[in-house]
Amino acid sequence: MTVLAEEPQLGIEVQDKKILNGNNEVVLNAGFVVPGINSFGHSFRDYDAESERKKSVEEFYRKNHINQTVEYVKRMREEYGKLNRAEMSIWECCELLNDTVDESDPDLDEPQIEHLLQTAEAIRKDYPNEDWLHLTGLIHDLGKVLLNPRFGELPQWAVVGDTFPVGCGFDESIVHYKYIKENPDYCNPAYNTKYGIYSEGCGLNNILMSWGHDDYMYLVAKENKTTLPPAALFIIRYHSFYPLHKSGAYKYLMNDEDVENFKWLQIFNNYDLYSKSKVRIDVEKVKPYYQSLIGKYFPAKLGW
Numbered sequence: 001m002t003v004l005a006e007e008p009q010l011g012i013e014v015q016d017k018k019i020l021n022g023n024n025e026v027v028l029n030a031g032f033v034v035p036g037i038n039s040f041g042h043s044f045r046d047y048d049a050e051s052e053r054k055k056s057v058e059e060f061y062r063k064n065h066i067n068q069t070v071e072y073v074k075r076m077r078e079e080y081g082k083l084n085r086a087e088m089s090i091w092e093c094c095e096l097l098n099d100t101v102d103e104s105d106p107d108l109d110e111p112q113i114e115h116l117l118q119t120a121e122a123i124r125k126d127y128p129n130e131d132w133l134h135l136t137g138l139i140h141d142l143g144k145v146l147l148n149p150r151f152g153e154l155p156q157w158a159v160v161g162d163t164f165p166v167g168c169g170f171d172e173s174i175v176h177y178k179y180i181k182e183n184p185d186y187c188n189p190a191y192n193t194k195y196g197i198y199s200e201g202c203g204l205n206n207i208l209m210s211w212g213h214d215d216y217m218y219l220v221a222k223e224n225k226t227t228l229p230p231a232a233l234f235i236i237r238y239h240s241f242y243p244l245h246k247s248g249a250y251k252y253l254m255n256d257e258d259v260e261n262f263k264w265l266q267i268f269n270n271y272d273l274y275s276k277s278k279v280r281i282d283v284e285k286v287k288p289y290y291q292s293l294i295g296k297y298f299p300a301k302l303g304w
């Protein structure tokens with residue numbers, strides 16, 4: 001039997017309002033049942049579990065951590081912020097991700113379009129009235145299109161995986177932290193103190209994050225003048241920032257607006273992570289609904 005907690009509530013405490021059902025699974029406020037294991041039989045985000053993906057995921061993070069420097073992030077934001085590589089609709093981009101597989105992910109080896117729909121549909125079930133959140137689920141990983149040959153075929157380490165701030169000290173909660181020590185910024189006194197080039201409460205908007213699909217998709221959505229609410233843009237931009245939303249690191253960089261948006265990010269993350277499974281969604285069946293949301297919140301064609 002599933003026992004539900006009372007009213008869905010927004011707030012940092014949302015994550016804590018969990019309850020066990022008869023199968024010893026965790027049920028979140030909104031009714032979402034958190035599976036105990038991923039489709040490989042391990043707990044989610046277990047980077048040390050012996051599995052076929054363990055070695056390649058670790059190698060992915062080694063490359064990621066060595067290369068994500070302040071200088072690199074500035075260059076990529078500048079270059080990719082031009083959005084002059086393609087003109088296409090949101091749905092066309094979803095289809096481009098059809099055969100993209102994310103090498104950083106220990107929980108999923110399905111094509112990305114499956115993950116987008118699984119996330120969106122799981123949210124839709126529990127938050128039927130928040131259509132903006134459904135669409136956020138659908139588009140949050142579209143930045144992975146950077147892996148596509150049309151976008152210069154960036155290496156996986158420059159596109160996927162968790163993100164973290166650059167320009168200030170690296171937090172030990174970063175996955176495979178040991179490789180961060182090989183990052184040139186690690187020894188740079190301008191960047192390796194608690195605040196580095198930032199200040200307390202300066203707001204995440206003023207922080208440079210390691211470059212990848214989050215920041216890129218944020219730039220795409222913002223520059224193409226989406227009418228999605230600020231919380232949606234915040235989710236897209238920081239959904240891979242696990243050191244913050246899982247470990248509570250770097251909170252001192254947040255301002256009041258970030259704290260508000262963070263509540264939605266925490267809700268979102270449960271669906272992003274725990275909806276990963278082998279259950280396929282019938283794309284053609286749900287397509288008309290998502291097309292209508294895309295039409296509501298985005299122009300027909302976007303610059304990418």
Ligand SMILES: O[C@H]1[C@H](O)[C@@H](O)[C@H](O)[C@@H](O)[C@H]1O
Nearest residue numbers: 102104105160161162239240
């Ligand atoms: O491996 C995953 C994947 O790349 C996700 O898209 C990203 O958002 C996560 O943070 C990361 O750990």
Ligand SMILES: [Fe+2]
Nearest residue numbers: 140141239240
């Ligand atoms: Fe992602």
Ligand SMILES: [Fe+2]
Nearest residue numbers: 115140141272
């Ligand atoms: Fe995702």
